[in-house]
Amino acid sequence: MTSLATLFTTVCLHAGELATLVVTTTPQMHCQKCENKIKSNIRFVKGVKDIQTSVEKQQVSISYDANKSTVADFEKAFQKIGYTISVIENTADKKKETKK
Amino acid sequence: MSTKNTISLLSILCAANVFAQTDSTNVNNLEAVEVKGGKFEFRKKLSVENKETIGSTDLLRAACCNLGESFTNNPSVDVNYSDATTGARQIKLLGLxxxxxxxxxxxxxxxxxxxxxxxxxxxxxTWMQSIQVSKGASSVKNGPESITGQINVEMLKPHLIDGVLGNIYINSKLKTEANAAGAIRLTNKVSTALLLHAENASMAHDENNDGFLDMPKVKQLSLANRWGYRYKHVLSQFMVKMLHEERDGGQDKHQSTSDRYGIMVNTDRYEGQWKNAYMFLDEHNTSIALILAGQLHDADNNIGKSVYDVNNNTGYAQLLFETDLTPMHNLAAGISYNYDYYKEDVELANPATSNCNGRHRLTEATVGAYAQYTLKLSDKLTAMAGLREDYNEAYGAFFTPRVHLKYSPSKLLSLRASSGKGYRTPHALAENSPLLATGRAIYITPNLNQEEAWNHGISAAFSIPVAEKTLLLNAEYYYTDFLQQLVVNREQDSLLIFENLDGRSYSHTIQVDATYPFTKGFEMTAAYRWQSAKSTYDGCLKERPLTSRYKGMLTLSYKTPLEIWQFDVTGQLIGPMRLYKAVGNTDKTPAYGLLNIQVTREFRLFSVYIGGENLTNYKQKNPIMGADTPWGTNFDATQIWAPTDGIMGYIGLRFKFNKY
Incomplete structure (x- = not known):
């Protein structure tokens, strides 16, 4: 049983490199409708695992598989729905720097 | 999900009490609310009435091609076929x-x-935004006709449609449907929407080989045009709708030789509505509104050798005023006028034994006034009392009192009670035309009474924290007692009698339902309803025929974390019913189960859904009595208690082109 769990964990770890991208949007999000518009479209970018939005903080936080998508993919996806984004944080960059 | 999250305010520019009439609390300051999910939570916490909202997400959990298919996952509302030939369906609520x-x-x-x-x-x-189901005595604002409850359908509003929505559907019986809704905002004040619908079920199928089509061939075209105007304190909505429908059923044309028993029902319907509201005294949410509506309905029914052509034209006007006197006290008052015109041409198959042939004209005007007062003591106690007085030119003056109470001693519990009266004018053939699919002689008692009933109900809604989630538990009891009623009496062989109630008629309904989200995205609802509905037939108090003693329902819904996949399963157990005519040695039907499944895959611009209905393939054997002798007095296609169609698969595509 223990070895099965270990195997499952190993497979999951190698399956993808989970990163978090935090962005702000222009124009700003004003309401739940704006949040829904972002969530219902950005979820189709490859490798996206979770999306959190906050009108209060004016931030969108995206968990994604960095092996499947890049920041440029998100920029394009946001542009399709009328937003440009500014990156506040991308943990995929930090990981790359650490590897260097 | 919190209430705040549950309610998505799609438009908050104007307060419009008049556009959300059924909730007389401060909640109705919202012009339009969209409940995307968690309908039970919405019901339990906000409304003084026992009201469930079927939101936009719920409407996508089944194919929901039309209003009748929108209650698949709802434990309170039953939708049954009226007969085995015309495809007509009717709702049942509280066993009635x-x-x-x-x-x-x-x-x-x-x-x-x-x-x-x-x-x-x-x-x-596709045209619907949400449906509200109110059980028991409802608000007096909408007239005296509600007895077991109200079902309100909110259609898509021009300013709430984000571009173009559409749906294409085909099922294994080769029924196809296509519908679309598109809107454009012409200026900041004016928006318009066009809604289109076409369906075609042209394949004949007779699975039980009784010579009759299991379902009629149906063609329907309908379109609607809406206009919305909003500027500062003025709101106006205008809509026209047209519908044409053709039904062609009965004996299969290819199998029958001569003297075929055919069903042809052609309908043309036109509707118009104009709603205007003016809001003032913002601190009191005060509004005054005028609603004008009219419908022209022309239906030509040819059922066997019986002909029933009906024109039913209706005009409706309501002027209403509503204000919060203080945050604790809300007052609504209004006057209404309703005009109905009926022209019926009746030629029944056996004129020698029926008494209703000929041309009948009827006009009926009803004028009424109402006042409704709502007291809200903190968040715990809400009381709503409504009184209305109407005068009907046929039945004279009548008085409708209704009262509602809601007490929420804590966030975990809401108790509700309601009591009220309802009145309606029955129209024997107009409202029951599918019952003409029978060889029985039809009698209509002259001078039918106005129907009159009391409805009383209590309910308790619990929100119980269990394992960091909330279990929503609801228990309710309703009692409906008729003082006057139109009784459809089929107890004697060869006779179908529409008569006034002579004796008692009532229904008791007890329902318990529970909803629990086991994990994020996975929710289960279980419900059980027991009911006893009895009426007096030929001096004997008997169970109302074709009304199940109980119903059980289990729905499972799972959405993947990003809601890209959705899986919905609905199982129902329908209890035994009394047959008005025994089949073999029994006058009771067996209990049976039904199973529906749907899988939906979302894409960025569209979604694909695939599913199956009646996967248990349960069918009523020989749904048409005397099918081999359709011109005999034993012929009867109206004793329907189970699906006449077997297993059915379907696939569909919904698309949405947003304006970005």
Whole structure:
């Protein structure tokens, strides 16, 4: 049983490199409708695992598989729905720097 | 999900009490609310009435091609076929037929009279924004006709449609449907929307080989045009709708030789509505509104050798005023006028033994006034009392009192009670035209009484924290007691009698339902309803025929974390019913189960859904009595208690092109 769990964990770890991208949007999000518009479209970018939005903080936080998508993919996806984004944080960059 | 999250305010620019009439609390400051999910939580916490909202997400959990298919996952509302030939369906609420549920579209009475038999097919699923089901005595604002409850359909609003929505559907019986809704905002104040619908079920199928089509061939075209105007304190909405429907059923043309028993029902319907509201005294949410509506309904029924042509025209006007006197006290008052015109041409198959042949004209005007007061003591106690007085030119003056109470001692519990009266004018043939699919002689008692009933109900809604989630538990009891009623008596062989109630008629309904989200995205609802509905037939108090003693329902819904996949399963257990005519040695039907499954895959611009209905393939054997002798007095296609169609698969595509 223990070895099965270990195997499952190993497979999951190698399956993808989970990163978090935090962005702000222009124009700003004003309401739940704006949040829904972002969530219902950005979820189709490859490798996206979770999306959190906050009108209060004016931030969108995206968990994604960095092996499947890049920041440029998100920029394009946001542009399709009328937003440009500014990156506040991308943990995929930090990981790359650490590897260097 | 919190209430705040549950409610998505799609438009908050104007306060419009008049556009959300059924909730007389401060909540109705919202012009439009969209409940995307968690309908039970919404019901339990906000409304003084026992009201469930079927939101936009719920409407996508099944194919929901039209209003009648929107209650698949709802434990309170049953939708049954009226007969085995015309495809007409009727709603049942609290164990009683759909005529006792007041149908509203956007909070004014609609789909009444001659429209009732096929009305569940008249509103396409894609056109609907949400449905509210209120059980028991309802608000007096919409007239006296509600007895077991109200069902209100909110249609898509021009300013709330983000571009173009559409749906294409085909099922294994080769029924196809296509519908679309598109809107454009012409200026900041004016928006318009066009809604289209077409369906075609042209394949003949007779799975039980009785010579009759299991379902009629149906062609329907409908379109609606809406206009919305909003500027500062003024709101106006205008809509026109047209519908044409053809039903062609009965004996299979290819198998029958001569003297075929055919069914042809052609319907043309036109609707118009104009709602205007002016808001002032913002601190009091005060509004005054005028609603004008009209419908022209022309249905030509040819059922066997019986002909029933009906024209039913209706005009409706309501002027209403509503204000919060203080945050604790809300007052609504209004006057209404309703005019109905019926022209019926009746030629029944056996004129020698029926008494209703000929041309009948009827006009009926009803004028009424109402006042409704709501007291809200903190968040714990809400009391709503409504009184209305109406004068009907046929039945004179009548008084309708209704009262509602809601007490929430804590966030975990809401207790509700309601009591009220309802009145309606019955129209024997107009509202029951599918019952002509019988060889029985038809008698209609002259001078039918106005139907009159009391409804009393209590309910308790619990929100119980269990394992960091909330278990929503609801228990309710309703009692409906008729003082006057139109009784459809089929107890004697060879006779179908529409007569006044002579004795007692009532229904008791107890329902318990529970909803629990086991994990994020996975929710289960279980419900059980027991009911006893009895009427007096030929001096004997008997169970109302074709009304199940109980119903059980289990729905499972799972959405993947990003809601890209959705899986929905609905199982139902339908209890035994009394047959008005025994089949073999029994006058009881067996209990049976039904199973529906749907899988939906979302894409960025569209979604694909695939599913199956009646996967248990349960069918009523020989649904048409005397099918081999359709011109005999034993012929009867109206004793229907289970599906006549077997297993059915379907696939569909919904698309949405947003304006970005």
């Amino acid at each position: 037929s759909g005529t006792y549920v007041q149908m509203l579209t956007e909070n004014f009475p609609n789909l009444r009279g001659a429209a009732i038999p096929y009305s569940l097919n008249y509103i396409p699923g």
